[in-house]
Ligand SMILES: Nc1nc2c(c(=O)[nH]1)N(C=O)[C@@H](CNc1ccc(C(=O)N[C@@H](CCC(=O)O)C(=O)O)cc1)CN2
């Protein structure tokens with residue numbers, strides 16, 4: 001428990017129906033009784049927990065009524081933070097909430113740090129670390145699938161699985177440690193074959209979760225998708241067509257786009273972080289050169305390249321070498337301007353050049369072919385999992401942090417399996433099993449350091 005009371009504006013500032021100031025900590029009762037005058041009877045000491053009270057927020061110095069509000073009273077420990085919590089539900093707009101916040105500060109509360117309410121929920125044992133991270137993912141969810149995955153984790157889906165996997169390691173660890181601690185005792189022998197089978201089974205579950213982590217990350221963050229190609233092939237037109245808005249300037253002058261333009265889109269449920277880039281070419285224009293360098297940087301960091309070609313002309317040598325420079329990276333080749341032609345002669349040459357790519361004919365001008373593009377992307381995102389209805393049902397690893405821990409755990413277990421096979425001494429095997437146990441515990445936060453917690457909660461918004 002903390003000895004200070006924190007306060008934050010919990011809603012976005014600006015026009016809106018309601019604005020909420022939330023406080024949590026030991027002085028909540030005191031603060032409420034100092035600045036809130038209920039229309040009807042009672043005080044925090046007589047109200048039932050989780051009740052709403054109409055009343056005025058009063059400035060104690062001059063008795064001025066700041067706003068007429070609903071006060072939500074929640075009595076610890078059965079609250080979000082596990083402490084006493086009150087929420088001042090003010091009228092929306094920024095002045096009333098700011099005034100109420102100032103009054104609360106004057107009563108001795110201090111401004112909450114980013115994520116501090118959720119951090120208190122974690123430290124109070126109401127949420128584990130994976131659930132706390134999921135709170136952030138719910139807020140930042142990009143699509144309804146992303147939301148479903150985040151809410152699943154908030155409700156403990158990931159945590160339950162990790163806890164269950166750890167629990168399976170426990171009896172093996174206990175047995176080994178008993179052998180180490182009491183070598184003289186007549187302990188029942190560990191069934192080596194059965195232990196190896198069990199470890200392999202646990203490891204298989206880890207591998208399966210890791211395998212789908214790429215999809216999970218796309219669900220959470222969107223797919224970093226770079227639209228690239230030579231100048232004037234219709235990259236910006238494609239961005240505009242996908243966004244359904246004239247976002248980027250389109251002209252028939254090659255070299256129109258200089259700066260990269262990044263936009264998030266929900267393309268029929270597929271979260272894309274789309275980047276329109278400057279067309280790639282040798283140029284003497286210093287501004288365009290910078291643009292081309294930027295394009296290269298975006299390409300280097302992309303998850304997927306949408307390579308745009310002009311279908312109304314043959315594949316150019318520059319395009320050939322461009323494609324070759326992309327190597328094996330995931331790519332969809334778009335034959336744009338298909339409204340001008342009825343076939344494309346170089347399709348076979350393209351297929352030989354980039355066997356991993358999908359090739360989609362389309363027209364950014366008319367919108368023809370965009371549905372097929374969406375279909376191709378959907379198939380790629382869920383390449384690992386054909387049935388997209390699985391999203392809500394299944395567990396997805398959506399964070400690199402979780403993936404890293406799983407990879408480490410699976411390495412430890414693989415080592416333990418090898419050791420068992422080779423008859424290595426229990427003292428050594430137990431180190432690997434402990435390692436697996438600990439790195440899995442980092443996911444749920446049982447074994448997380450203060451630094452890690454600082455790092456995670458720093459990425460939260462204030463008031464959460
Ligand atoms: N006004 C408001 N809306 C909100 C939140 C909030 O804090 N305030 N939340 C904040 O993120 C989310 C809801 N999450 C919450 C989770 C637990 C408790 C809570 O008080 N839990 C207690 C008591 C439950 C009960 O008695 O019914 C508990 O679980 O013990 C409150 C909100 C979204 N909406």
Ligand SMILES: Nc1nc2c(ncn2[C@@H]2O[C@H](COP(=O)(O)OP(=O)(O)OP(=O)(O)O)[C@@H](O)[C@H]2O)c(=O)[nH]1
Pocket residue numbers: 230231232233234235236237238249250251252253254255256257258277278279280336337338339340362363364365366
């Ligand atoms: N007929 C036809 N014209 C198109 C299509 N897509 C784009 N164009 C035209 O092609 C020209 C170039 O389009 P942009 O979208 O600016 O091309 P870009 O690839 O972004 O060009 P840079 O920014 O210079 O690299 C414009 O005149 C567009 O109207 C299409 O599908 N069909």
Ligand SMILES: [Mg+2]
Pocket residue numbers: 235236237248249250256257277279
């Ligand atoms: Mg452009």
